[in-house]
Amino acid sequence: MAMTIHVDIVSAESEIFSGLAETIIAPAIQGEVGILPRHAPLLTQLKPGVVHVKKGDDKEEETFYINGGMLEVQPHKVTVLADTATRAHDLDEAAALEAKQRAEKLLSDKQTDIDYAKAQAELVEAMAQLQAIERLRKIKG
16 A cells, blocks of 8 residues: 555635545645655645645545645645635536636726736636636546
8 A cells, every 4th residue: 555645625614625645736836746645844825726636546536626825744744725625526617717708808908997916816716717627627538
């Protein structure tokens, strides 16, 4: 049996995942990080994106979408504290496309008085959701 590490993925609303994994891949601000059992301690900020959790000998993988948060790594435990988190297969592609189009429209309309930082953040989140959906399709396909 391969070595595993305990993983908790939690959001402000609830615990999304708790279990053992062989590998975790998460979207850190500086780029994706891969975590294996006995990884050195680490605390880093996460950006919107996909967290991959590869479990057990059967190589089953679970995919989660987070819209940011923190990642804490201890030698035998990984905790993802997400602002919001959901299983990737639960994402709504139509809603993500609509949010992307709405944010792009706001950013392109120079006549309205908008909060550009908020519109940019909405665009980044919508794009990350769409990328998560696309990755999930590739995994299944």
